[in-house]
Amino acid sequence: MKTHALFFLLLLACMYPSLAQGTYENCCLKYANEVKANVKKRIVSYKVQQTDGGCNIAAVVFKLKKGRTFCGDPQQPWVKDLMKKNKRI
Template sequence: METPHSAMKFQILFLFLLLTCMYPSVAPGPMSSYENCCLTYAVVKKKNIGNIGKQVESYRIQESDGGCNIPAVVFTMKNSKTICAEPNQTWVNKVIQKLNKKKADTM
């Protein structure tokens, strides 16, 4: 037979577990920043590299220091889409150099 005291203990325990499970989904911090993280790298064929270089508008460097899991170069294209690229790829460094030169020439 259940007593009112044991029923109240169960309700408190249930509420505690419910709040504990919900906390990560509403808590600010690294978990919520994954929406801005690259999780994989784009696969780019050699024949498309030149086209991508012409369409890139800007880039940012993603570090793997807690907020995101992998290092990446995130290119923002003229159509506002993003491409996540592996930083040590030759074509990635060429596009970065081209963008940096273009930026330096306009200053």
């Protein structure tokens, strides 16, 4: 019985540091200032990043055909235009 309790405490002590670190979201940290026309043509979808989660800035995350992403300021006219032309995920 003592062995089981000791093992449990040892297991708990090993798990504690990983629990204390928490989780981090994949967030935009800055905005793209401008995007070339050939990049705009490769946009397949977008999602809106809110500040209510673990992210510090509101942004629109555009996904390109090969999986790359870039972030735009949702207040900018060119970002609003791209949102109208593409589907939201």
